[in-house]
Amino acid sequence: MSTQQSNRVTAVYRTTTLLAYQGNPLIEALPPLNSFIEDLSALRGSLKCTPEEIHLNGVERAHSICRVIDDFFQPLSQHIQLHERISLMIRGGYVGRNPDTGDWARHIQNGYERVLSGDLKAIKFTEVNSTAQSMTLIGCSGNGKTTAMKQLLSLYPQVIYHPNMNLEQVVYLKIDCSHDGSLKEICQNFFRAMDRALETSNYEKQYSMRKRLSIETLLAAMAQVANAHALGVLIIDEIQHLSRSRSGGSEKMLNFFVTLVNTIGLPVILVGTPRARKIFEADMRSARRGSGLGALFWDPMDEGREWKALTDKLWSLQWLQKRDEVLSGEIRALWYDLSQGVLDIVVKLFVLCQLRAIATKVERITPKLMKQVYEDELRPVHPMLAALRSDDPEEIIKFSDLKLSDTDKRLLELQQRVALSTQQTPEEFAYQQLRTDEERRVYMALKDDFNSKLLAPIIRQIFDQNPSLTWIRLLPLVHEYLNNPELSKPKDNPKKPKSTGRKASVKQTEWHTLDSDDLRFIYSQTDSNSEIYPAISKSGLVLNIQSLLEEAS
Template sequence: MKLIKPNSSDGYKRIGAPEIDDNPLLAHLRLPPETDDDAFISLGLRPDFDPSDRNLPTSLRRLRVDKLRGFFVPTQTAHRNALIGISSQVFSGYMHRNPLTPQGQRKLIGRPADHSYRPTISFIAGHSGMGKSTLIDRILASIGHQVYQHVDFRGTPFPEQQILWLRRNVPEYCTVKTLCSSFGDYADNVLGQQLYKGIFSYTRISDRSYFINEIRKIITNHHVGLLVFDEFQNLSLMGVGAEKIIAFLVTLRDELGLPIVIIGTYGALGLLEKNMSTARRLAEGGFYDLERPTSADDDGWQQLCRVAWPYQWVREPQEFSSDICEALYSVSQGITGIMLSVYAAAQISAMQNGSEKVDADLISEVFRSQMKPLHSAIETLRVGSMLKGSRFEDVYRNFHPTADTPAGTDLNPASPLVDSHESRSARPQLPDAAEAKRKKRKNKNVSRPKLTLAEIESAVGASDVAKLTSIFKLPL
């Protein structure tokens, strides 16, 4: 918890804007970045590195390589825009909740105030491994400390605790009750007190209004500025139950008047698009797509690799080259987390085999021998680089031939999915009802043929929707 000292350099400041200078919830916070370059500097995270560490014993150098996990370079425009947009939304929310104004006082007691302010929902999307969670970590750290303890604001007693953000992962098969309970427990954890433990988990009440009112207590008592929901794609496992969670979030946004950030894969985006109001709010708050680079020639990819490459703890560091850049892309297909994992594993391998250098061949060999569980996923991205939506990713994964398929196996058998005309005519005729049951039972047990990679790629890339629908057996 950060104690704010009014006369210290990190205390309340004056910038010449009354809506900030006169607001105890804002006067101590860092302003949103002024420029794109400022955002880049605020977000960037590089590991501590000293070239002399290369002379350390191998046991220590292996530990140093693990520092690559603390590495983030905001090469995408979406990275910087997300920081500027989300931090600005936090400021806008607090401007309308100044507890020293009549408007802010009305908010504290749960009464509606200032209908001109429209809180927003923002969405950070991308493939797993693209750094979505790391990005929000950096954004939240850039805004300020998570918890502040106020004492006195410009001569006025203000003994309040302020929680800048609350962030939780959406669990699989969650309910409104379990989601709220996780926020209550988490609020206790960050405050170091037991104030809200059990108010959700120990009640048998299932009314949504009850949960809203209890969450309101946390938000207003501690001046929470932002709610963050990570792993939002887990709601796709809930079917119709997901709509209740989304409706609850919309209610939180409207009734509590604070911005919300949702983080997830592209599957989560499909859930939100079902609700027109949420989709519209999503566009207002910002949609930040952490797109995967489609080739090693991508400027952002090359910048990322150039920045990461000097962090070598092997004794014979190599110069960066186009072959290195291409090899890193080949084994990761632009997924940042995979690239860093292979890069770290290659360094450890070079230490163990005595070569003490990492080159393109070693990167490829380490991926081939040590990253076998990733081979299928990388091949899917390699062949289907035009795919982004989770629906197509799921289709591709389901129809992708497995590595265990023997060479020469016919992946597209010619045997029909239904009986031939001859077999139908040879079968004894059954009564209509019995025949219908037989067909239903047979169709339920039948398996569909697998397609070759070439056929899948051709189908997905085709503009003929009917052809794609027929091949993949998808509903129109």
């Protein structure tokens, strides 16, 4: 069974059955060649919600809820192709750089020649061949490209040390294009990322901090460093940010990427939004050269089998005290309509709903709450979602790389709101758990003699078991129960007073905190009188006379 790899390991060589890979230490030091199914256990996140965590205070639960954004990962069918291509590109690229055949040394000698001449096309050994491939991954912002890449790369150690060659092999390196970036900035980001992987600061000092170096010199140095550490694959994310004007045009950018693959022998994966297409389609000849293994286009998720599996898995990660265990068809359909299957929005909408449910003490996700969260917290992405609903390609491209930074800010604000709502003493927290003035009177009478955390739930339990008694009559029952915790029920009062007919009352402003099958809660989830009957009927609280008559006949 495969597991996620450590960042740095010492080489352990495994014999491979494929002839092309045999006798190549750069390949034989990699993890076993597994199928996607064999790697599933490592890809699935370990995030779980336990019954004990549901009863923690709001602040602690909010922290657990926010972990879903970073720790939740559901393997999907679109990840299968990416898993296979990453594996093929890393291993295939090493075929032409085998240290035992001298190919790797010849690549390094060619790289040294390029650094000396400042010419990326300079070579010393003409018989060196490249077995590297390139690939592009295109999809709208929020479709899970970066997250999937991170999870799939975690199956490999980033650095493998070969003692016999004194080589630190860097299996993969991922860099991001900054906004309005250039090829020079890509090189600088490369040296920083290489230093992070190797836990040094040599390359950034040597190249990035020297302002007078030309772009040609930096590109040659970047290629040489990649070969010196036998880099398996270079991933360049957010490629749509690359500025054609600052990089010398699309042709120059593509020539750079093609040179990395065909001349240097370095596999390259370019990741971006549909806006990045103009970089590759500007020159058809270069576009064909840069295609390599082709392109993967990731669309938002369809409302099908995988959508059901994804939402069911997410639904189990609720830290809400009155949560519905089964996801209703109504909420599932609404969830898809509001998110349009964009994975980042799917997850963040779910997280924001939970934070809002805790902050407002609703403690469950309802259609009304989900709509309110969408309107209040996800307003920045409404244009992108409207474009997806329109199914208009031009509109989709227009909003394809819209960022969700404003949504991230709202997550932090809601976390703070939850914290403020729970910044109270244990007595204040327990007091808020009580529903009526009569329950609170009992609490005030006994709070100095008993533990607050124990007192509040016992009061609620006794009031639920004796709804017709006044708080004066219930006070001795609560006291007796607390003094005899082994009792499963409070003893019946032998002289049970006559019912006064008074029921425990809850203010209308607090109806949204009641149980889901309470008529008052159902009423609180409607916005107009015309919605009340359909809501009650949907809850199964209306007797269907017609169906009974049909059964009787």
